[in-house]
Amino acid sequence: MSVTTSTFKHVSYLWNEATAASMAGDEVALLIYRSNLLGADLRLTNYGGGNTSCKVISKDPLTGKETEVMWIKGSGGDIGTLKKSGLAALYVERLRSLTNVYRGIEFEDEMVELFNHCIFDLSSKAPSIDTPLHGFLPFKHIDHLHPDAAIAIAAAKDGKRITQELFNGSIGWVEWQRPGFDLGLKLKQCLDENPGIKGIMLGSHGLFTWGDTAYGSYINTLEVIERCAEFIESKTKKEAIFGGAKLQSLKKEDRLKQAALLAPVLRGFCSSHTRMVGHFTDDDRVLQFINSKDLDRLAPLGTSCPDHFLRTKISPLVVELAQDADLSNEKALKEQLAAPFEAYRKMYADYYNACKHPNSPAMRDPNPVVILYPGVGMFTFAKDKQTARVAAEFYTNAINVMRGAEAISSYTSLPRQEAFNIEYWLLEEAKLQRMPKPKALSGRIALVTGSAGGIGKAIAQKFADEGACVIINDNDAQRLEGAKEEFQKKYGKDVFSTVVLDVTSEQDITNAYTTSALAFGGVDIVVNCAGLSISKPIEEHTEKDWDLLYDVLVKGQFFVTQAGVNIMRKQDLGGDVLNIVSKNGLVSGPNNAGYGSAKAAQLHLSRLNAAELGKDNIRVNVVNPDAVISDSKIWEGAWAEGRAKAYGVKVEELPAFYAKRTLLNEIILPEDIANACFVFVGGLLNKSTGNVLNVDGGVAMAFVR
Structure with a gap:
């Protein structure tokens, strides 16, 4: 044929x-x-x-x-x-x-x-x-x-x-x-x-x-x-698949809401040994399995194919929560999940101790990789997004295998000793030992506001280069689409996610963190970089100008931080907040009352947050740039014209003008600010909070006194 x-x-x-x-x-x-x-x-x-x-x-x-x-x-x-x-x-x-x-x-x-x-x-x-x-x-x-x-x-x-x-x-x-x-x-x-x-x-x-x-x-x-x-x-008889349905799934919107609320808490539990990145799916095949009468019988059996098993561990953890449970009470939720996680870790330790050989490698992370939430979906956690996503794909394949085997006969999994011999095979251990050392930000998740261009994009790229997963966002959908194409080409789909974010919108802020929770499991680093500038003499400033500056720079920074801290506390893994402020937060200059005072408010708000969040091991630090003109929307149009007028130079002369007034005679680039941000979060300054790092080429008036 x-x-x-x-x-x-x-x-x-x-x-x-x-x-x-x-x-x-x-x-x-x-x-x-x-x-x-x-x-x-x-x-x-x-x-x-x-x-x-x-x-x-x-x-x-x-x-x-x-x-x-x-x-x-x-x-x-x-x-x-x-x-x-x-x-x-x-x-x-x-x-x-x-x-x-x-x-x-x-x-x-x-x-x-x-x-x-x-x-x-x-x-x-x-x-x-x-x-x-x-x-x-x-x-x-x-x-x-x-x-x-x-x-x-x-x-x-x-x-x-x-x-x-x-x-x-x-x-x-x-x-x-x-x-x-x-x-x-x-x-x-x-x-x-x-x-x-x-x-x-x-x-x-x-x-x-x-x-x-x-x-x-x-x-x-x-x-x-x-x-x-x-x-x-x-x-296959559709009505009898996995013994038939035990419950019905929540509606799509409600599933995602529950998953976003639960993911950071699960991530915290799964990261007790190594910081993990998450993945969520509510694929129809997954829902059919986790909603079925046979879930309790089949899930503990684990998988059969050794490739499936290596990616998904001995068996999944089934979360015993009502599908419409109130997940907003963080304390009660953690108390409810503590026992099943501890039971899983004990089960894994018992499995290891019962099956180990005299030359077996030491026991690895005892936390689950696959977590099933009936009525909602499946979470997977691993050292990076790709590994977590692939684990979900493997377990979905394992579900397909169980579905087929049950239709034609009955499903059998690998005996536990055989499973152990695969998981702790000395050749597999040698392969793990040969893997490259994790990058400085591996396992970390960062939300950088205003990251479709300029300083924000440079920070997001730096963090991605150092192993982080990043949430790219902007209030300009067209600009965001361009950044998405750029990141897709450079990093692939497992390093970033995108969302439209206007930091003055409560709903947009909620959507951004929901995106982060569903895509990666939570957030570890929040960088408040979104901004705008208005340069006018005092007599020309309007109430609209004033409100816009304070809504974006001050209120935006506060509410983005507030929502990020809420997720960090759910994870109980600490975290970092970086605020991109400005030399103008410390220096008085002409035609700058609204912008400069808003920047001063951002700077002191950072200190206040640092003082309050230390108990949560959340560090809050500031990077103060100056005159970063490259790829910046701030320097388009009226702001550049206003600053040029204030200093008596032409717009095109501004980069050289700003460089000449610095002690180092340097033009400041977005990458310079990104490097400063990495200094704070890269691991060497984990005991530093409430600090200000100037990246301005050296402006004596901006020295912190």
Whole structure:
């Protein structure tokens, strides 16, 4: 039959003949193309999950003779975003000859080091633990994926029988075993005993499929997964999914409200060991599971696929709160959640102590990764946003697996000892130890007002560069859209979120912090940077001018801080408030009564807040810029003209004028202010509050006396 996008209902057929034709003869390029297509469909495999390979004949650079080389996704890669630099290349003959030195499954881990003796391309990626699983199979192209539909069968109580009957023996079966050299030998044995099969199901784990060409492997993979999905759908009775509904979800608006109120409190509990970043989803598949009668039975079982388990921990924490509970009482809420969190930590410690080996790594963070709130949604917490988001994706896939397995049989998870052996595998520990040291602001969440341009954008970029998640905002929607495009291109979707914010609007302030809570779990750093300037002689100042300056600069700073402090207290993690004030808060100048007095009010308000918030470990500090003209809306139009008039110079002469009056003769840039802000929050000044840092090139009149 002719294969088209309409051929498949449960998987995405994405192959483009013209694109593939442009790679004809380059099997490695076709491997990358096939991998990216498979990785683009989360029903087929998760981020970082699965593996793909191809075998080609190449000239040995040492002997000049033709030799078989296997290109395979390297350690820690992701097939959806795979590039050639992410592949490992190995001599197939050398890899297979390692059977001569293999000492048995007790010495499994020592084989990983020996993979390095098989490397063909010395600039390629380090080989992964899956390398022998592909190497011992003879096929030119191989796909190893973690499809929801296939794992549902693999994790079913009688999955082996179902596989045999569903595929009439054309798909083999290998019982659960931790990935490694011995599992590679088991795959070869399965093929030898079942010649002509087109794939192998790994119990509780995933699927191996193959083909003589990249396209042949791609189609075979899709057809096998499609068949699994069709079978599950035919057995699924919608009214009986997960035993049927136990309760109904709140309306979307109410779900988000509850989630935003709860997220900072959960984040505080989950950060008792390491500061975490959160993610929230109320995906329909999640709601169906958490609202079901079978939730209490299935949730404690945990996941089956080792990739799912590594990302989501032994099991989730189910929050026993009424879906419409009043979550505004912070003290009562924390008291209600303290016991289940303590019980979870004890459960995890008991699991560790019962399963540990003499050489096991020390127990890791005992807090949950996945938290389920029936009627509302799922929270996940991890060291950064991407990891938290991916954990949510993995648990959603695990839900799909449980749903399918329950429809065709009954779901079985990994035994706890096997789960432990994966989680605390020495090779996994070594991989964790090789990870880069966290950046200074990793795990921190910052809201910088007025961050679509000028000083605010520079601060947000600096914080993002140093590992923080940032909420980009502005009262100018068009300007905000431009900043969004810029941040998306530079950082990707997991570093920032955007929201329109007019700091004079109570509703906008509430929306901004709701965005931060839902996107990242809360807030740690509040930077009050939004501002405007009006320069007029005293006789020309109007009440409207005065009110606007004080509403934005003083009231805006106060109410943005007030709302941020409310979230920081829920988290109980301390925090930072940085106020971008001005040299004018200390220096008297002409034509500046409204702006200068508002800046003075901002400065003293900062001191007052610092005095009050120390008990919460919330630091409040000030950065005083001067004459930051680059990319600043303040310097557009009347303000620049007013200052130029006041000093008797032309507008275009202002940067040089301001530089010449400083002790250092320097023009001040937005990046200079961003660096000063980082000084306060980067970790070296954690015992500093109520301070003022001038970044003005040196203006003697602005020295703090």
